[in-house]
Amino acid sequence: MSNWNRTQSWSPESNGTADGSPSPYEPELGSLPSTGEDGANVNSTGTTTVGITTDDGVVIATDMRASLGGRFVSNKNVQKVEQIHPTAALTLVGSVGGAQSFIRTLRSEVDLFEARRDEQMPISALATLAGNFARGGPFRAINPILGGVDDDGSHVYSIDPAGGVMADDYTVTGSGMQLAYGLLEQEYEEGLSLADARTAAARAVHSAAERDTGSGNGVFLASVTADGVDIQGHDSFDDVI
Amino acid sequence: MQGQSQQQAYDRGITIFSPDGRLYQVEYAREAVKRGTASVGIRTPAGVVLAADRQVDSSLMEPSSVEKIHKADDHVGIASAGHVADARRLVDLARRRAQGEQLRYGQTIGVETLTRAVTDHIQEYTQTGGARPFGVALLVGGVEDGEPRLLETDPSGTDYEWQAAAIGSNRDVIQGFLEERYRPDLDLDGGLELALSALSEPEDDPVNAGDVDVATIGTDDETFRSVPEDRLESILAEIDGDESDE
Numbered sequence: 001m002s003n004w005n006r007t008q009s010w011s012p013e014s015n016g017t018a019d020g021s022p023s024p025y026e027p028e029l030g031s032l033p034s035t036g037e038d039g040a041n042v043n044s045t046g047t048t049t050v051g052i053t054t055d056d057g058v059v060i061a062t063d064m065r066a067s068l069g070g071r072f073v074s075n076k077n078v079q080k081v082e083q084i085h086p087t088a089a090l091t092l093v094g095s096v097g098g099a100q101s102f103i104r105t106l107r108s109e110v111d112l113f114e115a116r117r118d119e120q121m122p123i124s125a126l127a128t129l130a131g132n133f134a135r136g137g138p139f140r141a142i143n144p145i146l147g148g149v150d151d152d153g154s155h156v157y158s159i160d161p162a163g164g165v166m167a168d169d170y171t172v173t174g175s176g177m178q179l180a181y182g183l184l185e186q187e188y189e190e191g192l193s194l195a196d197a198r199t200a201a202a203r204a205v206h207s208a209a210e211r212d213t214g215s216g217n218g219v220f221l222a223s224v225t226a227d228g229v230d231i232q233g234h235d236s237f238d239d240v241i
Numbered sequence: 242m243q244g245q246s247q248q249q250a251y252d253r254g255i256t257i258f259s260p261d262g263r264l265y266q267v268e269y270a271r272e273a274v275k276r277g278t279a280s281v282g283i284r285t286p287a288g289v290v291l292a293a294d295r296q297v298d299s300s301l302m303e304p305s306s307v308e309k310i311h312k313a314d315d316h317v318g319i320a321s322a323g324h325v326a327d328a329r330r331l332v333d334l335a336r337r338r339a340q341g342e343q344l345r346y347g348q349t350i351g352v353e354t355l356t357r358a359v360t361d362h363i364q365e366y367t368q369t370g371g372a373r374p375f376g377v378a379l380l381v382g383g384v385e386d387g388e389p390r391l392l393e394t395d396p397s398g399t400d401y402e403w404q405a406a407a408i409g410s411n412r413d414v415i416q417g418f419l420e421e422r423y424r425p426d427l428d429l430d431g432g433l434e435l436a437l438s439a440l441s442e443p444e445d446d447p448v449n450a451g452d453v454d455v456a457t458i459g460t461d462d463e464t465f466r467s468v469p470e471d472r473l474e475s476i477l478a479e480i481d482g483d484e485s486d487e
Contacts, residue, residue, distance in 0.1 A: 021358065024344035117354055121346075128347030 025136025027105045028112055032137035044141065046070045046214015048176030049080060049091035050184070050201045051145040051156035053169050056194040057225035058147035058154045061201035062091050063176070063208065063215040064233065070175060070214035081222045083229040085110045088123055088148025089222050090130070093174045094141035094161070102142060106130060123148035127157040127165050135163025143173045149226050176208025176215040183207045194223060202240040209237070256370050266374055267367050270396035273323050273376030279409035280309060280320035281419065281439045282380035284391040285427040288459040289382035291320040292436035294409075295454050310454040314339035316463040317352055317383030318456045322409025323396075324376040331359050331379060331394075352383040352390035356400050364398025378408040384463040405435070411443040418442045429457055430476075433468065438480055447481050450474040 022028050049062040062080035067073050080092040084106045092099035109129060113121040121129075127146055134142065146157045158164075158171045170188050172180040187200040202219050209216040221240060222231040234240050259265060280293040293309035311319045311328075313335040321328035338358040342350035359379065366372045379394045380403075393401045393408065405423045407415035418439050427435065436455065441447045450473035458465050 021338060021341055021345075024341055116357070117351065122348065125346035125348050129345060132345060 023136070025132045027109060027133065029108055030105070032133070044069065044095055044214075046176075046212070047080060047091075047093050047174030048172065048180050048205050048208035048212060048215040049093055049145050049174050050172050050180055050204045051091070051147040051158075051170060052184075052188065052192070052197040052201050053147075053154040053156050054192050054194050054197045055154070057149050057223055058089075058156055059194060059197040059201045060089055060091060060145065060147045060222040060224065061198075061205045062220045063174075063205050064217040064220060064235075065209075065215055066096060067214050070212075073217070076217040077233075077235075078217075079220050079231070079233060081220050081231055083222075083231065084146075085123075085126060085148060086120060086228060087150065087224055087226060088126060088146060089224055089229050089231070090147075091145045091173070093143045093145070098142045099144060102130075102133065102137075102144070105133060120150065122152070123150045123155045123157075124152070127155070127159070127167070130157075130159050131163045131165035134159055134161060145171055145173055147222075147224050149224055154224075172204065174208075174215065176205075176212035179208040179211055180204035194225070198223065199241060202234075202237065206237045206241055256368060264367060264397075267397050270323075270374040270376045271378075274378045274396065274408060275410055275412065277321070277323040277325075277377070277409045278309070279407055279411055279415055279440060279443070280322045280380055281405070281407045281415060281436050282320060282382050282391045282393075282403065283405045283419075283423070283427070283432040283436050283439075284382070284389050284403065285429060285432040286389070286425075286460065287427075287429040288384065288432070288457050288461075289318070289389045289391050290429065290432040290436045290455070290457050291318050291380060291382050292433075292440055292453055292455040293320045293322075294440050294448060295452060297452060304451050308454070310456045310467070312456070312465045313355065313381070314350065314383075315465060316349060316385075316458060317355060317381065318458055318465045320380040320382070320408075320454075320456075322378050327375045327377040328379065331362065331375060331377065334362055335359050335381070351385045352381060352392060353385065353402075355383075356381045356392040356394060360394050360398045360400045362398075363394060363396065367397055380406060380408060383458050383465075384460055387460065387463075389458070389460050407439065414443050415439045429459065433457070433476055434480060437473070437476055441477075441480070447477045447484075450477055 046067045052059045060081050064078050066075035066078045081089050082103050084090045110121050144159050157167050183204045205219045218235040220233045278294040278296045283290040295307040295309050297304045311332040313319050319332050339350045363375050366374050374396045381392045391403050405419040450470045455468040
């Protein structure tokens with residue numbers, strides 16, 4: 001009786017797809033939690049996040065408030081923009097837990113992609129993947145902005161909770177979006193420099209912080225260029241507008 | 242008797258190393274590749290040429306039913322040598338993996354990434370109890386970021402990249418011929434001619450256009466195209482003419 005007949009547990013297609021790769025809607029590592037979130041007790045970022053493309057790179061600005069349903073300020077010093085790729089950053093909008101897990105998942109995907117292929121993930125691929133995860137997972141209450149730079153230039157995408165991915169020259173998400181858009185519609189123009197875009201983005205968040213109860217307490221500004229991602233927090237808007 | 246059966250165990254179990262560190266079943270799978278009719282791949286700046294000899298044993302058989310060159314995606318073709326049925330499993334895996342890349346990242350899969358997915362799968366069948374290795378080698382040719390690429394997979398799950406390569410029967414003869422004749426500045430027609438000459442080399446007589454399966458993936462359009470039989474006939478006629486001149 002030969003040994004190998006007894007190895008019964010083997011199944012070549014146990015990983016979901018025939019080629020062993022994960023489902024396109026699921027991360028390579030870990031799994032998406034199967035339960036959703038109970039809205040009332042979840043920290044949400046309320047939030048205003050802004051992304052603007054320029055020829056030299058992308059500017060992202062976010063406010064610093066976490067709240068419970070926009071009625072109670074649960075944290076006054078939240079960094080809502082995180083680097084997820086050597087030349088890309090993502091904003092946290094909506095459920096804090098969902099957004100943080102989303103960011104960790106995307107970071108590991110970006111690192112695996114780079115390690116396996118010896119090239120950085122293109123921003124469009126990252127946007128597609130983020131859209132798939134938003135669609136396939138229980139990250140219902142997130143609505144982040146992805147901003148990044150690659151060989152094709154500067155990109156800003158908004159990613160909605162149903163997995164919609166839309167590219168734009170500038171975009172805003174979060175509860176203060178109408179206020180921020182009102183300012184950007186006046187101030188955005190083609191050919192804006194990176195420095196002017198930083199000022200416009202900070203002013204947009206400031207407008208929202210003044211009137212939206214879910215937004216406030218200062219601004220984080222990120223500049224994404226071909227050289228990398230630079231993120232700085234400012235308690236006072238006076239420093240940056 | 243006991244001693245003999247002990248010895249045979251090394252080549253019966255795929256997951257068992259011999260005392261000198263060999264996996265006999267993988268080596269036997271390479272023998273299966275050598276028994277298959279030859280395939281060649283040629284990389285030129287203008288694109289990749291894949292050509293396969295399909296042996297048709299009976300005049301009653303439809304030659305087109307012997308498939309040795311497969312389209313994996315618009316920009317990638319795969320030629321095989323060895324067990325055709327094993328090749329089809331791997332080709333289907335490659336097709337699914339190529340579409341998976343579109344679903345996951347919204348982008349076209351790279352030739353090397355696709356080949357790695359196939360070799361990862363092949364490797365799994367050299368280390369898992371109850372399995373047998375794939376008795377097939379593949380040539381994966383395509384265009385990636387505007388660059389033509391040509392890779393080979395072998396039954397151990399190793400991949401190699403080539404300028405020009407032969408797999409299957411008479412590999413040594415054909416590879417020697419390619420080493421002698423290959424030039425890095427060939428155009429696509431030159432690549433086609435070299436591929437057909439290489440397949441003709443072992444018999445020292447041009448192959449029949451109906452007995453070969455040929456495809457190209459052009460660098461400019463990044464598209465897999467089968468080469469029609471009348472075109473093969475005219476290239477073969479040219480080769481024949483050149484040889485008579487010598």
